[in-house]
Amino acid sequence: KAGVTQTPRYLIKTRGQQVTLSCSPISGHRSVSWYQQTPGQGLQFLFEYFSETQRNKGNFPGRFSGRQFSNSRSEMNVSTLELGDSALYLCASSSHRVPSNTGELFFGEGSRLTVL
Amino acid sequence: TQLLEQSPQFLSIQEGENLTVYCNSSSVFSSLQWYRQEPGEGPVLLVTVVTGGEVKKLKRLTFQFGDARKDSSLHITAAQPGDTGLYLCAGVSAQGGKLIFGQGTELSVKP
Numbered sequence: 391k392a393g394v395t396q397t398p399r400y401l402i403k404t405r406g407q408q409v410t411l412s413c414s415p416i417s418g419h420r421s422v423s424w425y426q427q428t429p430g431q432g433l434q435f436l437f438e439y440f441s442e443t444q445r446n447k448g449n450f451p452g453r454f455s456g457r458q459f460s461n462s463r464s465e466m467n468v469s470t471l472e473l474g475d476s477a478l479y480l481c482a483s484s485s486h487r488v489p490s491n492t493g494e495l496f497f498g499e500g501s502r503l504t505v506l
Numbered sequence: 507t508q509l510l511e512q513s514p515q516f517l518s519i520q521e522g523e524n525l526t527v528y529c530n531s532s533s534v535f536s537s538l539q540w541y542r543q544e545p546g547e548g549p550v551l552l553v554t555v556v557t558g559g560e561v562k563k564l565k566r567l568t569f570q571f572g573d574a575r576k577d578s579s580l581h582i583t584a585a586q587p588g589d590t591g592l593y594l595c596a597g598v599s600a601q602g603g604k605l606i607f608g609q610g611t612e613l614s615v616k617p
Contacts, residue, residue, distance in 0.1 A: 497548025
């Protein structure tokens with residue numbers, strides 16, 4: 391079956407702009423989680439959506455937001471971009487709500503955002 | 507704040523050597539997962555350990571969950587260049603909540 395698809399793969403923005411990233415989970419998966427990955431910081435949890443509802447949120451400012459649609463596809467938005475927002479944004483889908491002792495996260499290849 | 511600390515952060519070895527990566531916390535986790543991430547790709551799950559003291563083997567990789575469920579290790583025997591990548595541990599806290607990731611161990615195996 392098709393894996394997790396993230397678009398766009400690469401993008402360059404300037405400070406103050408906003409960006410929207412898209413994630414299509416594996417068919418049948420209802421949980422979508424978003425992570426920010428930077429060198430030295432590892433994967434930082436942004437939020438998790440399950441059945442169109444945000445179930446959990448990480449410690450990021452309100453500039454970071456997301457949503458999930460009825461077909462489980464998810465988008466995340468970052469407004470008023472800052473240089474420090476440059477990172478790889480990873481989306482992961484799961485058949486279980488996260489966290490789960492047995493649930494596996496299936497990651498997409500990520501969207502690499504560069505803020506100039 | 508629950509933290510998972512991985513060590514070492516970077517490891518560069520020759521093909522055929524053995525290595526161990528550690529994942530430690532002061533908190534108890536109900537389960538712990540190990541992922542491997544290759545350049546340009548997302549992390550891929552290697553194993554999930556759930557029971558304290560549990561040992562799981564995946565070919566040349568051996569994973570162990572500490573008895574107190576606060577730490578885990580990944581041992582690779584006779585490393586090969588194909589083992590190169592970023593190894594991440596991730597834990598589910600015993601109190602529920604978020605899935606916490608360690609900062610990763612960057613492994614480079616030279617032929």
